[in-house]
Amino acid sequence: MNEKKELFESTPVPKALATLAIPTIISSLISMIYNLADTFFIGQTDDPYKVAATSVSFVLLFLMNALASLFGMGGGSLISRLLGRQEGPEARKVSAFSFYGTILVTLLYSVCVYIFMNPLLRFIGASDNTIGYAADYTFWVVVVGGIPSALSMTMAHMLRSTGYAKQASFGLGMGGVLNIVFDPLFMFVLLEPGQEVAGVAIATALASVCTTIYLLITILRLRNKTVLSLSPRMILPGMKYIGEIFSVGFPSAVATILACLSNITVNNLVSSYGDIPVAALGIVKKIDMLPMNVGMGLCQGMMPLVAYNYASGDYERMHSAAKWARIIGMTFAGLCIVAFQIFAEGTVRLFIKDEQTFTMGTTFLRICCLATPLMISNFQMNFTFQAMGKGRQSLILSACRQGLVNIPLLFLMNALFGLYGVVWTQLLSDGITLVLSFILYQKLLKSLRELEAESQHGGPALP
Numbered sequence: 001m002n003e004k005k006e007l008f009e010s011t012p013v014p015k016a017l018a019t020l021a022i023p024t025i026i027s028s029l030i031s032m033i034y035n036l037a038d039t040f041f042i043g044q045t046d047d048p049y050k051v052a053a054t055s056v057s058f059v060l061l062f063l064m065n066a067l068a069s070l071f072g073m074g075g076g077s078l079i080s081r082l083l084g085r086q087e088g089p090e091a092r093k094v095s096a097f098s099f100y101g102t103i104l105v106t107l108l109y110s111v112c113v114y115i116f117m118n119p120l121l122r123f124i125g126a127s128d129n130t131i132g133y134a135a136d137y138t139f140w141v142v143v144v145g146g147i148p149s150a151l152s153m154t155m156a157h158m159l160r161s162t163g164y165a166k167q168a169s170f171g172l173g174m175g176g177v178l179n180i181v182f183d184p185l186f187m188f189v190l191l192e193p194g195q196e197v198a199g200v201a202i203a204t205a206l207a208s209v210c211t212t213i214y215l216l217i218t219i220l221r222l223r224n225k226t227v228l229s230l231s232p233r234m235i236l237p238g239m240k241y242i243g244e245i246f247s248v249g250f251p252s253a254v255a256t257i258l259a260c261l262s263n264i265t266v267n268n269l270v271s272s273y274g275d276i277p278v279a280a281l282g283i284v285k286k287i288d289m290l291p292m293n294v295g296m297g298l299c300q301g302m303m304p305l306v307a308y309n310y311a312s313g314d315y316e317r318m319h320s321a322a323k324w325a326r327i328i329g330m331t332f333a334g335l336c337i338v339a340f341q342i343f344a345e346g347t348v349r350l351f352i353k354d355e356q357t358f359t360m361g362t363t364f365l366r367i368c369c370l371a372t373p374l375m376i377s378n379f380q381m382n383f384t385f386q387a388m389g390k391g392r393q394s395l396i397l398s399a400c401r402q403g404l405v406n407i408p409l410l411f412l413m414n415a416l417f418g419l420y421g422v423v424w425t426q427l428l429s430d431g432i433t434l435v436l437s438f439i440l441y442q443k444l445l446k447s448l449r450e451l452e453a454e455s456q457h458g459g460p461a462l463p
Contacts, residue, residue, distance in 0.1 A: 074249020
């Protein structure tokens with residue numbers, strides 16, 4: 001553990017951030033690639049209904065990830081802060097509670113989805129043309145593969161929180177590679193023609209199982225080197241931290257839930273213009289996962305570093321980590337805008353050749369990519385709040401970005417400008433939220449300066 005302590009406390013910030021963030025970004029990119037692979041292989045059928053069905057079903061998978069965030073993001077942040085306060089035994093209780101909490105909550109969610117699957121799919125935008133395919137995808141990915149998928153996310157957060165980002169990222173990346181291999185095998189070899197969507201879903205569920213097994217073995221293998229514990233005996237002692245876990249995990253879950261509601265709203269508004277726009281926007285949202293996944297991976301790598309140094313009182317190092325993450329994120333965002341503006345046609349053509357879907361998707365992509373710098377900036381500030389345990393500020397930003405601002409704007413823009421008004425909404429929403437993010441961040445910096453001044457005059461050094 002001394003090596004990891006050095007990483008958090010004394011390794012130069014750019015190197016420490018790279019050590020934690022690069023593996024996380026790579027695994028996020030691999031996860032993105034296998035999500036794109038699903039769309040790519042289904043797109044080879046040239047059936048926009050199948051593409052639209054997976055886009056609709058993805059909302060329920062996304063919602064399940066919100067539940068995993070309760071324990072993964074919340075537990076991981078608290079583990080890093082407890083380590084910063086030199087409270088390793090308490091971190092063991094948090095890790096065990098987070099592990100078994102993920103299993104219980106995801107099991108309840110999967111059962112509910114199975115029981116109410118058809119009305120849920122109708123509610124989130126499935127049509128008569130897509131509901132059969134959507135049901136196939138949802139059954140395998142959410143009902144069968146739900147617990148492994150959520151558990152792998154929680155365990156990856158736990159490993160990152162203790163400095164083992166490489167092991168976490170390898171496990172998630174391995175799952176992505178396996179999914180890419182399994183996709184064509186199940187779609188075109190093992191299952192009959194017409195079962196392509198079910199094939200993709202089975203491949204995804206199986207890859208999640210493999211990832212979970214690897215991460216489980218990794219945590220057990222490292223149990224003498226880390227504070228992580230999977231002992232059921234730690235569940236009840238860990239319950240005393242439920243408030244601190246949820247103070248960070250709840251805003252993260254709310255952000256994901258509101259993103260799901262936003263996607264449901266988008267799907268319902270766009271589906272009123274037909275299934276082709278749903279398919280086109282679904283492809284664009286998958287492509288847009290490139291900057292989103294890099295931004296999220298960068299923030300997830302930054303988070304343990306910020307959390308540890310905030311808890312230990314080293315605010316200068318904490319500020320430096322956030323600053324470097326911001327610089328790297330903005331640079332990448334600018335490159336993405338240039339690339340998508342130039343190569344939009346070729347990028348969309350990779351996923352579908354249906355001319356109407358392709359034309360619409362190309363225009364959508366050139367619009368949606370403009371929100372990239374604003375999106376990554378909001379991610380970075382929100383993850384900083386979460387790392388510091390500032391649940392209230394994180395909740396405000398989460399609620400505004402995808403809920404209080406975005407959803408009303410969707411209806412307004414649709415009423416004023418129709419289909420393309422819906423597509424432009426995310427740019428406006430991220431811009432408005434960024435202003436709020438900046439205000440909250442500046443207030444936080446002011447309070448930290450006051451704490452630093454107090455510590456220099458003999459007052460309390462820790463928050």
